[in-house]
Amino acid sequence: MNLTPLQKITYGLYVVGCYSDDRPVGCIINTCFQVTSENPVLAISLNKNNFTLDAIRRNPRFSLSILAEDTDPSIIGKFGFCSSRDNDKYSGYGYKDLDGAPAVNGKFCGRLILDAFDFVDCGTHIIVIGRLKATYEGEGRPMTYSYYHEVIKGSAPKNAPTYREEPASETQPAAKRVYKCDVCGYTVECDGELPADFTCPICGVDRSHFKEV
Numbered sequence: 001m002n003l004t005p006l007q008k009i010t011y012g013l014y015v016v017g018c019y020s021d022d023r024p025v026g027c028i029i030n031t032c033f034q035v036t037s038e039n040p041v042l043a044i045s046l047n048k049n050n051f052t053l054d055a056i057r058r059n060p061r062f063s064l065s066i067l068a069e070d071t072d073p074s075i076i077g078k079f080g081f082c083s084s085r086d087n088d089k090y091s092g093y094g095y096k097d098l099d100g101a102p103a104v105n106g107k108f109c110g111r112l113i114l115d116a117f118d119f120v121d122c123g124t125h126i127i128v129i130g131r132l133k134a135t136y137e138g139e140g141r142p143m144t145y146s147y148y149h150e151v152i153k154g155s156a157p158k159n160a161p162t163y164r165e166e167p168a169s170e171t172q173p174a175a176k177r178v179y180k181c182d183v184c185g186y187t188v189e190c191d192g193e194l195p196a197d198f199t200c201p202i203c204g205v206d207r208s209h210f211k212e213v
């Protein structure tokens with residue numbers, strides 16, 4: 001089957017936040033949509049391996065922070081490429097408690113607070129269905145998934161429902177060199193050698209994780 005048309009489906013980007021016991025945990029998702037308008041219900045899709053799903057099953061209150069185009073992109077790296085199982089993702093950013101759910105500090109277009117009330121098994125992923133409990137207005141233009149790919153030049157890990165293998169890169173003009181982060185897929189173009197002190201603006205890893213492509 002040709003899966004290319006799936007890439008034409010549009011998404012936003014969100015940080016899911018919840019508590020595991022008293023510890024704030026969470027992850028990045030692109031899969032979120034509003035299901036009903038009256039007494040609003042929303043749905044998100046979470047991989048069964050994600051610790052965030054585990055935490056929401058134990059404590060159903062969670063937040064969704066809607067990313068803006070100028071949200072600090074390192075939040076995507078921190079929340080999207082490592083697990084809360086063995087990381088404090090909120091260190092370095094801080095968070096505020098909104099109605100019993102953690103919301104990472106930073107610039108966001110808005111925040112939603114929900115209570116999960118149903119879990120639909122879709123194989124590798126679970127659709128978590130939640131009732132909207134509170135909203136908070138923010139600022140900025142919502143970051144779309146294509147903005148993330150095309151402007152921020154990030155990619156998605158295998159746990160993301162929309163993960164896709166990257167196509168082989170095209171040959172670059174002789175003068176330009178392109179380096180790619182082997183953790184998050186961020187690519188950077190430069191005229192010569194990538195500087196030794198370069199760090200990934202998405203996931204924060206050092207120069208040793210960049211390979212020329």
Ligand SMILES: Cc1cc2nc3c(=O)[nH]c(=O)nc-3n(C[C@H](O)[C@H](O)[C@H](O)COP(=O)(O)O)c2cc1C
Nearest residue numbers: 028029030031046047050051052080082083084159
């Ligand atoms: C751009 C992007 C989109 C993602 N979308 C989803 C998603 O919709 N659902 C999901 O389960 N994981 C998604 N992920 C992957 C999770 O954020 C990632 O697996 C994370 O490490 C899980 O952390 P946790 O174990 O603390 O829950 C996405 C990651 C990125 C970078």
